[in-house]
Amino acid sequence: MAYHCTVGNFTYRFNDLKELLAKASPLRSGDVLAGLTAESYEERVAAQMALADVPLVTFLSEVVIPYEIDDVTRLIIDTHDKAAFSRISHFTIGDLRDWLLSDEADTSTLQQIARGLTPEMVAAVSKLMRNQDLILVAKKCEVVTRFRNTIGLRGHLSVRLQPNHPTDDAKGVAASIIDGLLYGSGDATIGINPATDSPAATSRLLHMIDGVRERFAIPTQSCVLSHITTTLELIEQKVPVDLVFQSIAGTEKANASFGISQSLLQEAYEAGLSLKRGTVGTNIMYFETGQGSALSSGAHHNVDQQTCEVRAYAVARQYKPFLVNSVVGFIGPEYLFDGKQIIRAGLEDHFCGKLMGLPMGMDICYTNHAQADQDDMDTLLTLLGVAGINFIMGIPGADDIMLNYQSTSFHDALYLRRVLGLRPAPEFEEWLLQQGIMDALGNRLSTGLQKQLYTTLVG
Amino acid sequence: MNEVKKTSVEPDEWEPLKAYTNARIALGKTGISIPLKESLQFKMAHAHAKDAVYSQLAIASLQADLAGTSLPIHQIHSQAESRDIYLQRPDLGRLLAPDSVAKLRQLDSSPADISIIIADGLSATAINTYAGPFVTRLVDKVRQTGYSLAPLLLVEQGRVAITDSIGGILRPQLAIILIGERPGLSAFDSMGAYITYAPQPGLTDERRNCISNIREQGLPPILAVDKLMYLINSAFRLQITGVTLKDNNGLLE
Incomplete structure (x- = not known):
């Protein structure tokens, strides 16, 4: 018509x-x-x-x-x-x-x-x-999800601690985890992008995070963002999998290019649920999306990239996800050219996801060939904080040394919490206070915990 | 009025952990914010990366650096007319501009075994730094092995797949493109090398093999030439590049 x-x-x-x-x-x-x-x-x-x-x-x-x-x-x-x-x-x-x-x-x-x-x-x-x-x-909109803590409550801002390392070196990853935890990050998840998708490496990282979490009774959840087939294999091997991760897109063909189908997602969802590892809830899926993914795999059917993106949210909401993350500026300037376009797309994705009932967070980010810089990220970060975003990324100094792009830092999360009066997830905040890592005002305290964390993690 | 005391940056007790990672950990803080020194260091790294993205091939000095190869050198360009168009239209960076097509057609030489292409990509800085000595050494090795060489091509505003547009005209058996990689904060001068057997329009990237992160602090250029020669010899032996070549040679990865 x-x-x-x-x-x-x-x-x-x-x-x-x-x-x-x-x-x-x-x-x-x-x-x-x-x-x-x-x-x-x-x-x-x-x-x-x-x-x-x-x-x-x-x-x-x-x-x-x-x-x-x-x-x-x-x-x-x-x-x-x-x-x-x-x-x-x-x-x-x-x-x-x-x-x-x-x-x-x-x-x-x-x-x-x-x-x-x-x-x-x-x-x-x-x-x-x-x-x-x-x-x-x-x-x-308010979308609240639960696993080992509660994400998305009004007045709260959570952070995915992203401790990536170019070779998945255990001590290198651990050093960034310690840095993040001591800056009050990690309540959304401690989530590593592995440098390789091998089941062995993924398993090793999952055991490592799980050990830290158990040892210090941290009310959070872990994730290694490997392909969902790898995660499925690890679930079968009884590896401690908390969140089940996958990148998804808004067309069948684009999803096929990611090596997934709806039946595979359903299978992994059920496998993850069967582990019953959540203590306060059963939201277990972690999805990532981003405008341009359908076009980049030649699977957009001449539908504009923002409409394709929102179609991915229809896929996501079938599985009651714990976290949905639009990795807004990662894809590069041929999809979102500059800070203005990235900021607009970020606000669209957050709005559209929330209206569809999804627990939206965002990787507020850019690559070096896009016309954007940290000032643009500050702008989008602040706007999304005002809009009530569930979570953002926390990366040491906002510089991901494995994926080679810039996002937001642990310091950025503290900034947003402070200017808008936002608090971490309640269970995680209680842990931060108990451990003496933070005071109720969000100031970092100096305690003996740092030493304990070092010795456990890097010996 | 009392003079306000200068703020001293509060360091983080876990600074020794910096030994385990190059990530920007233990930055310290003023209030809850990043100290100025760290903020400016980040900005400087980003400035280097941005400058690299907008850098241009130093044609005269590259020609001088490559003179020792005694190969003819031709300068051509893609259909992306400016850097901003190049960044937004990767498709145009894969196609030769009409006058460059004409130039290559006029070469009218018989197809060579190997065509070496040098393109700015996302960091002309990387090419300006490493391409001269790298190609000189590569040409030596290639000649020792007995392969014939097409004229050297310097491509402005080029993407990897411009190899195929060039291959469609010059018809080499194998093409090598050296290209500036997307700068990160930790490296703005990485060069990549992609090889394509029987390059022609319509190929996709799984038909190529790649050696990346070529720079002094990454994969040193001398080692990279050796690795590339190994790939080239395998490609001629199997008459293919891409995923299949990789599968047949566990040594490569």
């Missing part, structure tokens, strides 16, 4: 919903690379005007990737909650935007309608929203 918008004497025509969504997207390099963007500023706003008038029900009949060829589309359509949708089924996308910003759309109402929204509806409404709209609505 075609969509139209008349500006002055000229009528823009958009051939289908997919084209309308792409042309309504705020400018970003990945859509330019894919040849999907509006040809002028005027056309972009015309597309947004036309999109505002599209009824939500249209999204249930006009899919952006055919049902027959894509299992993510099938998931979206087959799991759509008609009862939840019924309350807003008379809305257009424009009506949805105004309603989301209204006081009637409070936290519990937003939670009730989440399953009635498809990713394409959520992507569409985000394209009509300014940055402050994305922040305001996201702030109203």
Whole structure:
């Protein structure tokens, strides 16, 4: 079905919903690379005007990737909650935007309608929203998850401690873990990106983190971000797996390029649940996503990169994840060129994920060939803190020496907690206080624990 | 009014752990924030990386460095007209500009065994530093083994896969591209070497083999030339590069 918008004497025509969504997207390099963007500023706003008038029900009949060829589309359509949708089924996308910003759309109402929204509806409404709209609505959403502690409570900010090392050297990793813990990071997870995907190396790292966690009774969870098939193998070998990690994308073909399918995710989810390692809850999955992944594997079906991203969230929410992390600036300048594009994408991903009911965190990051620097990360970090983000990354000095990109540091997390009055996850905060690592104001204290941690970890 | 006391940075007690990792641990703090010295060191590392991304091939000095090979040297460029276009359009960096296509067609020489290509990639600094001596040594070794060589090509705004566009015209049996790698904070001058057997448009990256992190503090250039020669000889023997070559040679990784 075609969509139209008349500006002055000229009528823009958009051939289908997919084209309308792409042309309504705020400018970003990945859509330019894919040849999907509006040809002028005027056309972009015309597309947004036309999109505002599209009824939500249209999204249930006009899919952006055919049902027959894509299992993510099938998931979206087959799991759509008609009862939840019924309350807003008379809305257009424009009506949805105004309603989301209204006081009637409070936290519990937003939670009730989440399953009635498809990713394409959520992507569409985000394209009509300014940055402050994305922040305001996201702030109203609350998504709380539990494993060994509680993440996502209002007023709390958690941190994934990311102690990567170029050769997975145990003492090198341990040194960064100690640094992070003593700076109050690590409540979302202690999560290592392994340098190689070998089961043996992954197992060794998992045993190492688990040993530290047990020894010091740290209320947190561990993760080694290996491929899900490696994790499955390790679960079978009784290796202590807390969170089950996988990168996911918004099309079947892109997921295939990651070596995964929905049935594989389901299998790993059930295997992880069977271990019953969570003490306060059963959210066990950790997913990572990022705009541009579908295009980079030639699997975007001419759908714009932000819509593809939100479709990945539909995959994620099937498995009640503990953490969902958009690695926003990692992919490079051919997808998000500069600080402005990274900041916009970060706010979109956080908003869209939260509205869909996901525990969103973000790797606020950039590579050296993108036009961005630590000032841009400070801006996005602060905005996401205001928007109520569940967790961020904590990397020593914000410099990942294994993956060669820049993110946020343990110091950055303390900054955000301080300026916004945010606290760590409650169980973890109690541990920090008990151990004398931090005081109630978030100041780091000097105690004997450091010495104990060294001797245990690096001997 | 009392003079305000200068803030002294509070060091972290676990500084000895720095021995175990190059990660930026035990930075200390002022209040809860990163001390200025560390902040400026980070900025300097990032400045080196940014400067490397925007650096340009030092053509004259590369030509001088390569004169000892006695090979003709030609300068060509991709379809990416500027660095900002190059960064946003990797597809254009893989294609030769029309005048460069014409230039290569005019060469009109019979296909050689090996074509050596030198491209700026994401760090011309790396190429300016290492390509001259590296290629001189490589050419020596290649000649000793008896392979014939095509003219040397210096490519501006080039990506790895421009190898295939060049291969489609010059038809060498094997092409080697030396290219500046994406700078990190710890290294802004790493050179990579990719080899492709029977390069032609339409190949994908799993058809190539790669040696990366070539720099004095990484894989030293002299060792890298030896490693590359081993790959080249294997590629000619098996008449292939890429995943298959790697599978057949456990020694490579």
